[in-house]
Amino acid sequence: MNHTAFDYQRIQVSDGVELNVATTGSGSPIVLLHGFPQTHLMWRHVAADLAADHTVIMPDLRGYGDSDKPADTGLTYAKRTMAADVVKVAQALGHDRFALAGHDRGALVAFRTGLDHPQHVTHLASLDVLPTLDMWDVMRGTSAAVGFHLFLMAQPPGLAEQMISAVPDAFFGHFLDIWGGQPFPEEVRAEYLRASREAVTSIVADYRASATIDVEHDTADRESGNQFEMPVTVLQQDWGAALGFDAKALWQAWAPDLDHRTVSCGHFMAEEAPEIVAGAIRDLLKR
Numbered sequence: 001m002n003h004t005a006f007d008y009q010r011i012q013v014s015d016g017v018e019l020n021v022a023t024t025g026s027g028s029p030i031v032l033l034h035g036f037p038q039t040h041l042m043w044r045h046v047a048a049d050l051a052a053d054h055t056v057i058m059p060d061l062r063g064y065g066d067s068d069k070p071a072d073t074g075l076t077y078a079k080r081t082m083a084a085d086v087v088k089v090a091q092a093l094g095h096d097r098f099a100l101a102g103h104d105r106g107a108l109v110a111f112r113t114g115l116d117h118p119q120h121v122t123h124l125a126s127l128d129v130l131p132t133l134d135m136w137d138v139m140r141g142t143s144a145a146v147g148f149h150l151f152l153m154a155q156p157p158g159l160a161e162q163m164i165s166a167v168p169d170a171f172f173g174h175f176l177d178i179w180g181g182q183p184f185p186e187e188v189r190a191e192y193l194r195a196s197r198e199a200v201t202s203i204v205a206d207y208r209a210s211a212t213i214d215v216e217h218d219t220a221d222r223e224s225g226n227q228f229e230m231p232v233t234v235l236q237q238d239w240g241a242a243l244g245f246d247a248k249a250l251w252q253a254w255a256p257d258l259d260h261r262t263v264s265c266g267h268f269m270a271e272e273a274p275e276i277v278a279g280a281i282r283d284l285l286k287r
Contacts, residue, residue: 025051035104063202153207181266
């Protein structure tokens with residue numbers, strides 16, 4: 001499902017891997033990265049706002065949507081690999097420096113892009129995730145049951161893929177239904193389910209990387225004291241109240257120049273409250 005207001009092209013990011021990339025608007029560039037279990041379409045409302053004075057670039061992440069889904073070699077879905085994709089997409093479109101915002105899985109890719117490529121990322125926004133190391137640290141006890149999918153897809157290849165492939169619409173639809181504050185338009189929900197159903201193996205590989213290679217990369221950054229050099233805005237539901245942690249403090253350790261905001265909408269905030277998200281991005285770009 002393509003959005004009629006977007007222009008589309010396929011951009012090669014590595015040997016044999018092309019991403020489906022939507023663009024709209026003109027002006028200074030901002031790259032928007034979608035989350036799970038979604039595609040670039042989640043940005044349709046925010047992009048309509050930002051396109052008035054920005055070139056808005058929205059790839060489907062590798063392994064998702066209509067982008068290629070290469071077999072996993074262990075590094076294929078590392079956020080470091082996916083971050084390199086982001087830089088290549090922007091450069092292919094003529095932008096060496098760009099603002100970057102990500103939601104959910106896309107926010108983890110944005111996190112790694114900001115750490116690995118500070119010379120390219122001018123501003124960074126993260127929507128409703130914790131950094132990977134912090135996420136695993138806070139997922140403890142019975143309250144961690146809400147993140148069962150993180151543990152399921154962290155298992156060695158085989159069982160998770162088989163289980164999810166048996167009932168893909170029930171699995172992916174579960175998250176679309178319980179994480180949101182309002183239902184999706186039927187055609188949008190159907191598109192998210194179609195895209196996810198066709199990407200089970202690569203989606204699991206993306207999550208598995210967050211329990212393996214991504215932890216190694218993030219640990220190395222934490223131990224070396226690597227932090228974001230650019231201004232960072234974080235929008236989050238108040239998970240800390242439920243799971244017992246200080247989200248702002250966890251983010252502050254990574255982002256000295258931080259604007260941390262708690263929102264009252266559901267997880268899919270770019271669709272539920274696009275004016276809040278677009279406004280926060282605009283505020284970020286003024287810093």
